[in-house]
Each structure stands twice: as structure tokens, then as C-alpha cells.
Amino acid sequence: MDTLSSIFLCLIFAWICIQLLQYSLAGIRRNDISRKLLPPGPKPFPLIGNLFELGDKPHLSLTKLSQRYGPIISLQLGQLTTVVVSSSSLAKQILQNHDRIFCNRTVPDGIRGSCNHSQYGLPWLPVSPKWRNLRKISNSYLFAAKVLDANKANRQVKVQQLIDDVCESMSKGEAVDVGRAAFATTMNLLSGTIFSVDLADHPSSDAARKFKDNFAGIMENVGKPNLVDYFPLLRKLDPQGIKRHLTKYFRETVVFFNGMIDQRLESRKRHQYVTSCDMLDILLNISEEGNEDMDETQVKHLLLDLFVAGTDTTSVTLEWAMVELLRNPEVMLKAQAELEEVIGKGKLVEESVIVHLPYLQAILKETFRLHPAVPLLLPRRAESDVEIGGYIVPKGAQVLVNVWAIGRDPGTWDNPSHFKPERFLGLENEIDVMGRNFELIPFGGGRRICPGLPLATRMLQLMLGSLINCFDWKLEDGVVPETMNMEEKFGLTLQIAHPLRAVPNKS
Template sequence: MRMEGDGGTVHYQMEYYYELTGFVLLLFLCVHWVNRRHRHRRHLEKLRCLPPGPTPWPVVGNIFQLAFVKVPHESFAQLARVHGPNIMTLWLGSMCTVVISSNEAAREMFKNHDVVLAGRKIYECMKGDFGEELGSMITAQYGPKWRMLRRLCNTEFFLNSRLDATSGIRHRCIDKMMQSMHEASGSGANSIDVGRFFFLMAFNLIGNLMFSKDLLDSKSKKGARFFHHAGKVMEYGGKPNVADFMPFLKWLDPQGIRKNMQLHVRKAFRIAGGFIEERMVGLEEKANKRSKDFLDVLLEYRGDDIEGPSVLSSTTINIIVFVSLEKPITFSFYTKEMFTAGTDTTTSTLEWAMAELLHNPHIYEKLKTELRNTISPDEKFEEKHIDHLPYLKAVIKETLRLHPPLPFLVPHMAMQSCQMMGYNIPKETQVLVNVWAIGRDPRTWEDALEFKPDRFLERDKMVDYKGQHFEFIPFGSGRRMCPAIPLVSRLLPMALGSILHKFDWILGDGVKAKELDMSERMGITLRKAIPLKAIPIPY
């Protein structure tokens, strides 16, 4: 009896353990199911609290809804008028994107959420041999490394005293551009591609600021190769990459964009590295024979290990050098984060300014009159004249309002979730500021689609582009605003004023002013769909 009883007790205990184990497992599954339901419900609540936007399609999101016009910023602006004139949500595949389309929303973003929205998203074409720890101030995540690079810009690269010291370089590059324009036009007989000459000037200017040399000298094969690979980086970087919007395709690289991008980046890095090696040889002897340039600053940098590294690695210097010439920027649906020339932004602004002037002859005549009444024909245009040319500066501002070089700025990313204007912005959400739409908002600007520089001469419209007037932020605002504004504010009026003072301009190929094509082409920057052809006639 005891044996049977013992066996029965053991059997009973085993059944008890089985039942207890089953109960615990069932309880665990129930808790897990409830937890998943709770998390799913919270996720849906977060989505419901997102800013309004068009209903996304499965997998592709709102991508096809953006394809009804040629340029993405116009698509975004049209959708915003319907779904959220201030703030709107779009799904680019699986990528959640919040679009800012009014100066009120921009003010809220940059004034109250600047730090939390100061992140950067790394796109597929930016990944490769140099990894995601990019040395570029544009792509670096907000933190010690970024603050170190920003401090270099503020205290070394774009300091007023340094810009004063390099005014001769700008004069020389602009003079060479005008000489090349004169030669290419056959002394006013032929039309020229105006944008091409602006690009060469800006590229060589940055080459001189960085390396103290012209990179695109006609005799320099190395400079020509660098120009070629930089152009290919821009070409591949300007293509939309489905791998950015559908992560399961990343490993395939179906369009070959990442592969080709990295091929040309590596070759450009090798050439830039050669420039650095040339500088390292006999650095001390040569330093006394010329003024300090940006590369000297990078090579001589010594930090404190608190805000970034104590010295800059050769890879970091390479990236900074390359990015100084090829400025990275993202355009979400139509493009992704990519290398694009810092020179390209200068080129697009100057080409648009010339196009608008030739498209509006009465404005061109008014500006030409101001220039020639201020500076005599036998006098050379200099930077000191800029402060005495308010209409020239107004033309530059009006060009930037209508044709901002980067219509979405460089996209921001939410580093943490936050609440903005009553809506939830989840962590890692991409945030685009549509400055093209803000600059054309009829609620802010009278006759918003017309080119009227006089609006910037009126007392109540004396706004600047330094980030505090949120209806006019072509270079951004807040911590991640473009650091090169001090250089830009000198270069743009200097280059435009010089060629208008030296030459009379007429449209080429018999095109009349009102017939000039003013359509846009979205690539690296906002460019004219058809390059401007004009004839410079010596004055």
C-alpha cells in the first residue's frame, strides 16, 4: 500500500508539475499576447497622433502620390495644401517623413525643438569603406564630433578676419572667370553656358581656400580627374534609391548606386589624399611662403579629447576636404543623402539670378544703372562696394527666395520622440523643411510667384537669410544652419556684380526675354531645366 501510495503520490506530484508548467506557460503566452497588443495599440496611437497626411499604400507608402510633377518640392507643396499647410506626414516606403511647409511651423521647429531634431539619417549611398562615422559636419550626428567641426568653421574657416585675408583669392578667381567668359564668347560674338563658368570659378575658389591651388587648371590632369569623379558622385547621388525606402532591398543594391558611388568616392579620396601628401612634404618650409589655408588648419588641429578627437585622422581630413568641395545633402523621395558640390549651390544661385534678370529686362536695367552709377566704368568692382549696392543685394535675396539651392535644406532626423504643434514626431523620423514652399507662400509674400527684388528694399521687408526670419531661410536655421553664410554673403554679390559691371548681357540663340524657359530641374541642387545661354558683350 505504501509503495502504491508512494507511486500515487509521485504520479500526483508529476501531474501537478505538468499542470503548473502548463499554467505558467499559458500565463506567459497570455501576458506576451497582451503586451504585444498593448505595444501594437501604442504604436497605432503614435501613428494616429502623427501630423495629417495622405493615406499611404502598402509597402510603397506615398511614393506614387509624389510622382505627378517633375520636381519633389512642388509635389510636397501641393499635397501640403490639401493635407497639412503647416506640417504633414508622408511615408516614403517604410520611412516616416514629416514635412514643414510654413514659416510658423519652421519657427516652432527651430525655436523649440532644435536639439531633438538635429539628427542626420545616413542613407545607403553614404555607407561604404569609410563607414557611417563620417567626418563631414553635414552628415555627422549631433554630438562632440559635430561640435568640434562646427567650432573649426566658426573660429577658423569662416571667421571675418580670415575672409578679409582671402579677398584677393576671390578677386583672382572671379577675374579668371570673366577672362574665360570673354575668350569663350569670342569677344561677344557667341553665346556661352553661363552656369559652367560659375561652376569653374566656385570650384577653383574652394580649391584655393583648401589647397592654395586651382584644381581645374587646364594643365592639371589630376584636377581634371578629381572633377570627373566628383561629377560621377553627384550623378549617382542624385538618383532615387529604392533601397532607402525598402530596407529589405539594401543587401541587393538593385540599382548599383552604392557600389558605383563608392567606386568614385574612393578614387576622389585618393586624389585628395595626394593633395594632402604634397602639402605634408616640406610643410614647414612652404608655410612661410603663403597664407594659411583650410588644409593647414586641419593638419595643425589639436583638440582636448573632450569635444572630439585630439587630432584629425587622415580619413577624417579626406572626408572634410572632399565634402568641402562636394557638399552632402538629402532630398528624401527624389534623392537621398549624397555628395553634391558646395560649388553647385553657388552655381545654381548665380545662374538663376542671371536668368531672372534677363527674363525681366526692367529689373536688369535698374540693377545695371545702380552698378554703373556707383562704380565708374574704368574702376574695378571690389567687395567694399557691396554695402553701397542695396539693389544688388535685393536681387540676390529675391533669387534665394524663389530658387533656394536646397529646396528641403539638409533633412533633419528626430533623435528622440517629441511633440510639435500638438502632433507626435517619433524617434528616427525624417524631417524635411520645404523652404521652396515657404518662400512662395502667398500668406506671407505678396505676388509670391513674381520676381520682385524691391520687396527687400521696403522697410518692413528688410529680412536677411541668417536664420532668424523664418519666412526666408534658404540656408536653414538653428544649430545645423549652413556655416558658410559669411563666405556666401560676400561671394554671391561679388560674382554677380562683377560680370554685370564688366559686360552687357543679351540672350543667345535669338531667344526673347519672355520666351526664356524658367522651368526647374531637380538633381543635386535646384537648377534650370535648360542651362542659360547668353552673350557677354564687353562694356
């Protein structure tokens, strides 16, 4: 009780400080704002602003507000002015036309305070020579087509392991937890690509299990709304413990990486060592060449970013794709017919044939449209006042791009709530996810588009195509498509609230 009382008194004190600060600045702000045309939005309450407007599904709440106030809105979240855009044309303004002004991030307190990750993490670093160098390394040495091509045999092996695991479940008459299977495969694909080790295949390994638990903790805590982000005066209190928990998870994950790196460095000293050409070898080579932006500390933080950005987003997207295929059996049949015609029924999909599978690619695009893994992208920050859509976005404002709303905009898409891959076929100007078409930007756009996009799309195409070509699927326990629960769970990624369990049968 003493602890709770102390926290309550501190919160009251912080509230008084905020009120005094707001009062002292009221005259200045009133005159300043009168000269600015802020985007419309709901009237904020004293102190808390519009925090209650967000709810537990902010992407949906913000979409409803945009339907009421327009495609660009402003909210006051505590002390943080936030602007949200919900149309492709305004997203283009933010991510392309004014990319220089919006290229930096609003960094969450949990990221800033956890092992100084904001000083190393590629998604959070400000655009600077260091950021450009790290970006160049990622594009040239980690995700370049020739690098991914050299590692495609590893991806093929991991997809075969996924199919073998599903076959084992089928032989036992068991349903498959699609999200969990996709996560394990994605983890192995990434860890094989980075370390030449299958982390998800070693449940008996204490280090690997600890790594997976820490990773889950990072995902959970980064996705939580943090009062400190809205009321910076609470930073030292850390009332929700988010920074404390993230610091623990980050440190233990870095310790795990230390072990992997030390083991590799010892192996590299041996005369008989044969390079594996995995990402760790590449990064250590760059470090040993004296690149000042790629020392051992930077290597560990970059590895952390690769796992955080690559595992959950990919597995969540695959689970949503399978959900939609089971809800729309006619789409499943069309996809299976295409696969049978191109590669033969029951065979694994290989990367060389993806170009000949336009319907499979359309299914993934339609999944990205309806179920973007990161529905609000990572937040941007305005570096100066700028006019967007006839309104002023003030310097220092947090800017969110609601790609969930953009993907369901009836002004852009016919029947936007329907899963219809055919909308991406036969287009004169093909829509892709490379950040050029702002109607479909699940990976973001501009200079801060996700660098791992090429690897993510390859992994998804291989896993989804192989799962539906090797098996026929039905829902568990007599569930029918019409009664499937499509409720969403908002976090760092947009997950399906009720995990998909499906029963495989030999196709």
C-alpha cells in the same frame, strides 16, 4: 538575364519579409498610432506607401500636397515615416524651438556606406563633442570674417579671370554657358582658398579632371532617390548601385586629396617653406597640434564636404539669378544703375563696397527665395515624439523642411511667383539669410545652419555684380524673356533643366 532574375527573386523575397514584418507589428502599431495624432496626408498604398506621390520633382509634389492637406503633412515612404513642413512658423518650430529634438540627420544609405563618410562628414554627424569641435574649427578657422578677409585678394583674382573668360567669348561672338562658367569660377575660388591651386584651370591634368568627374558623380548619385532608404532590407542588394558608385567616387576623391596633402606635408618640411595660410595649412596646423578630432582622415572628409557643399550650390544660385535678370530686364537696369553710381561702369565689384549695394543684395535674396539651391534642406530625424502644429511627429520620423514652398507661400509674400527684389528694401526688420528669419532659410537654420554661408554670399555677390556691371547681356538665338524655359531639374541641388546661354556685350 540570370542577374536580372536573381535581383527579381531577391526583391520578391524582400517584399515577403516586409509584409510579414508589417503584419506581425500591425497590432502594436495600430494601438500605438491610435494614441498619436499624426499630421494629415494622402492614404498610403500597401508596401510602397506614398512613394508614387513624390514624382521626379518632390519639392513641387510636396508643395501641392501641403496646399491640399495643410502646412504639415505626413507620408509613408516605404518603411520610412516622413513629415514635411511648408510654412515659416512650423520651420521655426523644427529648426529653433525644438532644435534639440531635430538636430540629427536621417542619413542616406549611400552616405552611410561610402567610405564611412557618415562618421566623418560634418553635415551628417550626430550632434556630439566631435561634431561641436569640428563645427568650432569651421566657424573659427575656416569661415571667420578675419580669415575670409585675409583671402579676399584671391577671390578678386578669380573673379577677374571669370571676366577675362567672358571677354574672350565676347571677342569671338560666342554665347556663354553661364552655369558652366560659374561652376569653373566657384571651383577655382574654393580650390584656391583650400589648396592655393586652380583645379578648373588645369583641364590637361589627369588628376584634376578625374577629381571633377568624381565630384560630378557624387552629386548625381547623392541626389537620386534610393530604394534602400525606404526599404532597408534591400541594403545588401543595393539594387540601383548607388552605394557602389558613391564608394568608388569617394575613394578616388580621397586618393586625390591624399596626393594634395602629401605634397603639402613634404613642402612644410622644407626650411624655406612659407605658409600660404590657405585652409589646408590651417587644418594641418590643427592636426599637428594634436587635436584628436582633426587627424588626416578627418581632414580629407572635411575637404570633401567643403567641395560638395560649396561648388554646385553656389554656381546654381548664380545661374538662377542671371536667368531672372534676363527675364526681368527692368531689374537688370536698376542693378546696373546702382553699380554704376557706386563703383563706376565696367569695374569689378570689391567686397568693401558690397554694403553700399543694397539692390544687388536684394536680387540675391529674391533668388534664394524663388530658387533655393537645396529645396528640401538636408533631412532631419526626430529623436523623440514631439508636438508640432497640433500634431505628433513620432520618434524616428524623417523631417523635411520645404524651403521652396516657404519661399512661395502667399500668406507670407505678396505676388510670390514674381521676381521682385524691391520686397527686401526698406524693411523695418530686415530679412536676411542668416537663419534668423524663417521666411528665407536657403542655408537652413538652428545649430546645423550651413557653416560656409559667409563664403558663399561673398562669392555670389562678387561674381553676379561683376558680370552685370562689366557686360550687357542678351539671350542666345533670338530667345525672348517671355519664352524662356524655366523648367527645374531636381537633384542634390535644384538646377535649371535647360542651361542658360547668354551673349555678352561691352557695357
